[in-house]
Amino acid sequence: MVFDNAMPESIANKWLDQRRSVKFYKTIQQQIPMSFRVHPVNAKERESLFSLSEWLEPYLKEYHPDLSESDSFSRSFINCYQKNDYIRVHADLNANDFGDEHLYAVVLLFLTPDEYITNPTDCGFVVNNSMTTRDNIIDNKFNRLIIMDARSLHEPCVPSDDVQRLTLYAGYSISKLNKSFTRVTRENKLIERGLVPGTNYQFELNDFIFVD
Numbered sequence: 001m002v003f004d005n006a007m008p009e010s011i012a013n014k015w016l017d018q019r020r021s022v023k024f025y026k027t028i029q030q031q032i033p034m035s036f037r038v039h040p041v042n043a044k045e046r047e048s049l050f051s052l053s054e055w056l057e058p059y060l061k062e063y064h065p066d067l068s069e070s071d072s073f074s075r076s077f078i079n080c081y082q083k084n085d086y087i088r089v090h091a092d093l094n095a096n097d098f099g100d101e102h103l104y105a106v107v108l109l110f111l112t113p114d115e116y117i118t119n120p121t122d123c124g125f126v127v128n129n130s131m132t133t134r135d136n137i138i139d140n141k142f143n144r145l146i147i148m149d150a151r152s153l154h155e156p157c158v159p160s161d162d163v164q165r166l167t168l169y170a171g172y173s174i175s176k177l178n179k180s181f182t183r184v185t186r187e188n189k190l191i192e193r194g195l196v197p198g199t200n201y202q203f204e205l206n207d208f209i210f211v212d
Contacts, residue, residue, distance in 0.1 A: 026204045056069045056107070075171045077169055078168050092171070104149070107169070
C-alpha cells in the first residue's frame, strides 16, 4: 500500500526543520553484506521528529485492523543510503517460518526533500518477486508512505548520484512473539552500545555524518 502526503504538513515541516541535526552512523558489516548509515529512532524521537502517535494509526488500520501504533510497535530507525552503498535483496521475515498469525507490517516513509532528487526512480524502493528480479519500483517522493508485508522481498534503490536517500523504517506486528523495544531504558541502553534495537545492525558510535 502506498500513501502520499502521509504526515500532516505541520509534522512534515517539523522533520524538515530538524533533519540536519540527526546523526547517521556507519553500519558494521556482519552476516549480511551491507554498507549504509543508520540513525536508531528511540521513543522520544518517534514523537519529537515524527509525532507518529498523532497520524500513523489510521494507515496501519487500513493495512490490518488489528495493528496499533502503540501496542504493535516493534522497532524504528532511519536509513541513509548514498552512492556506492549496498544491501542485498532480502525479506525481514522468512515466509517459511512466519504465517499470517505473525503478521508484521513494514512502514517505510521517504524523508529526503523532493528538491534534492533529480531521478525519483534512482533512489526509490523495490518490492521483488524473486532474488534476481526488480518487479515493482516505487519512486522516491517526500512524505510518501509504504506499508508492506515483512515477508516480501525488497531492497532500496541506492542513488547513483549525490542524493542522500533517507527513509524512516518502523515495524508493527500482531504476533504474540513481537518483542517491543518501547521501554525507554532498554531501548536507549542498546543504542548507547552501538546497536539498533530490534535488529542485528551494529554501528560505529564515533563514525557519523550529518545530512546536507
